[in-house]
Amino acid sequence: MQQEETIGGELLAGRREWIGLFVLSIACLIYSMDLSVLFLAMPAIVADLDPSASELLWINDVYGFMVAGFLVTMGTLGDRIGRRRVLLVGAFCFGLASLLAAFSTTAEQLIASRALLGIAGATVAPSTLSLIFNLFHDEAERTRAIGIWGTAFALGGLVGPLIGGVLLQYFHWGSVFLVNIPVMLALLIAGPILLPEHKNAAASRLDLVSVALSLAAVLPVIYGLKHMAAYGFQLDQPVAIIAGLVFGFLFVRRQTRLTDPLVDLRLFRIPAFNASLAVNMAGIFFVFAVFLYQNLFLQLVTGLSPLEAAIWSVPSATVFTVMSLQAYRFTNRLGPVRTVLSGLVVNAAGTAAMAIAAYQQSAVAVLASSMVIALGFVPVILTTTGLIVGTAPPERAGSASAVSETSAEFGGALGIALLGSLGAVVYRIAMSGIDLAGLTPPQAAAVSETLAGAVETAASLNGGAVPAWLEAARSAFSLGFTLSCVIATLTLLALAAIARRIYARADLDESAIGAH
Template sequence: MPSVPPPTGTAPAADRKTWFGLAVLMLPVLLVSMDFSVLYLAMPTITAALDPSATQQLWILDIYGFLIAGLLITMGNLGDRIGRRRILLCGAGVFGGASVLAAFSPGAGALIAARALMGVGGATLMPASLALIANMFKRSHERARAIGVWTSAFAGGAAIGPVLGGLLLHHYWWGVVFLINVPVLAVLFAAGPFVLPEYRSARTGRFDVVGVALSLLGILPAVYAVKALATEGVSPLAATAGLVGIAMFAVFLRHEARTRDPLLDLNLFRNPTVSVCLAIALVGMMAEGGVAYLSNVYLQSVLGHDVLAAALAGLPMAVTIAVFSVVADRIARLVGKRYALAGSLVVAATANLGFIALGTTSSLLVYMALSALAGIGYGVQFSLVTDVVVGAVPPEQSGAASGISETCFELGTALGLALFGSLATAVFLSRGGDSGVTGSLGETLVRADAMSTGGDALATAAREAFVDGLHATTLVSGLLLAVLSIVTVLAMRRSEHRAEAVVEV
């Protein structure tokens, strides 16, 4: 291990108790991340047991993410005021109780309500845990390493969710995918009060209730709109929700610029480095989320692997994201944050462009190698983005800042599914239209399988058209990441020059 340079200030080094506290903080992050993906394999079983309608199935999957995305900024700000450990433990209680309710839900409506309550609890866990890291680790390089560990836990949870869900469903009933949260949270309750410090802001300003309402009225319709566009295409309801979300978000920004005690400090965006990091979070998650969704369909419906094999094929990316999240700080200290971030974008762009080499008969190893390469880039950028944003504000605002960062990640995922999913669908229908391809790849394959003649030709044309859509998506996402790498170098260089000018004065 290379020697760590001595700190420039007099901040104390983190002791063993602090690092153990970090391990405890990883537990809720792991669970929140797992519960985004754990239902992917459980939905067929849940559908058979509860018989939800098609609309209810979508709400079972999406209501959790909707409320987390809508409440992150609010809960981060609230934690700054009432105490970060307090809101973390309260949120964990809500999350655990809702998990039990979800496991024993008698019907689809009850499961949707329980998942919504889980989203409320999850929205407190992420910004509170990240803000506590800013309090616990005083030295910048230790804080960066701790944030890397936090990021790796989130990435690991997303990858473990489908695999663990598949293994548990092989032996138990569907409710067990929620009950696994309870013993993990029990460890948090037992150890948290002893190893996690309490912190609350000394500010006495009023809580921005109007800002909370406006943020929800802006974020929730916007997230619903992009998810509806991704799954159902253009509809009057989705378009209306999107317009309402944009309008209310504009009102929210206007209110925040005028109020004395804002929920969101807009001055944060005047820092070019912070602004470009938030753009990296948004675009990076768009690329990662959109391509990951399409890749899952590619692995199952084009290459013919089962669901569990497809989930296991995603582990190399999860491993490289986790590993490079932890070592991102070392890379940044070696080459500087500007070039570490720009380089990570180039690596991710290269991997996305490499997906163009995939075809209808490609080896699974090629996909795994490319996704692992992408994970290297995403791991570095996601860790450094979070560190930069949290480190750019005073400690009393780190909860709100972490909420902003995580909201960008959530919105990026939703936009990736909507925009890149729509692009892939458009190319799929355009390229396969002459061969009789309609609807989705799954629908076309079912129809081809039922045909007495010509089914094989239709299935082949559908798979080739889907691969063309995947290629278009990876091309666009790769180019976006490449362009953003250039913007990152220029924006962060200007920010560094400003900082040097201030020092000289």
């Protein structure tokens, strides 16, 4: 690809390279957006498809888990057959799966379509990051390009609910998937023209047994946790969890014996790498869960329409956007470690304020708290991403990047699954003693399982009076929201204390790591 100038012997990018970066960033934004685009659509999906509590969680979670499960696999496949080729095949499959999801007529079909979306989406992150390294050879330009790429990833989780809110006001819920198709079509057209092909002739062999073991470790554990939350204790749930842990042990053991492992476990012997990875994953874990609760709270507790909820979320989304573009200033002034530690404290202050706001059922306070969370979350995530790669030996930087991307996707999906399950448990316990006399057994079951079911049941009844059990249901949901925020606050503060000690002992050369 033609470069326009050189400085210090390094080739500088031209217009074509920056346009290529724009195309890659938009694709990355779309793939990230699909983790959160359904937040506002869930009430409409409940009304249309009538999913069970467990199916509702799977609709939200399966995309992120399939992405996390296949990220490293797709990265290795790209090394072997070409990054651009894998990206373009993934874009085609992503558009096709989006079409299937948009016109799903059952909860099971939507779950299957979201799973296919996740597998296709797993081609995007490793391919786009690798292609950026091929597009930009100058270190300063590459750092700027990776920052833009990371901002697109972060913004995807924010614009998902906003776009969803606008579309849901005027169109069927399936429209939140159809928006993916034009972007993927543009990538298919522009990719062969703007993006260079890259493959590694010495790439490692793709170990299909490791791929299977990684999925067999993740999915049974999540199945057991979610069904336990939705239906109470049953024998198949601990069996599934134990089976997943056994497969996880087999996966780790296999990686230690392979010449070309799917995951380089030697990275986990680096204390600063582990600390950065834990902070990065925990930050995403909690913020995705909190924003799922927030969007459900705005619609189901305060009674806002999807569009109204999206509009109310604009101020916090604006803070996220501004911080994504300006976070490097904090890192340059404070250094990576102090940026991470101070950001964790600010993030914890935001979740503590969110806990109080949720308990008081104040929409204004909830949104103000989300703005505080943004101030701490964005610098932490962008900086720890740089630390994860920067603390690894140069020869293992690629493997470190793959682990970072996998943990980010897994953290977001796991946060929704576990804290969503915790909220379901709290809701079910709080509603167990509520008088539901006058409701049919199916109506009573719907009210007892989820707040969405309670709101839908109340809307179907004749009469303008708000049933007493609906207010109890809203309080039960808010209690689960509050408890999740309290757990987030305590965990983030504990992580700040632990990370501070680990970074101090690691004696990091922050100037060598650089700002991300």
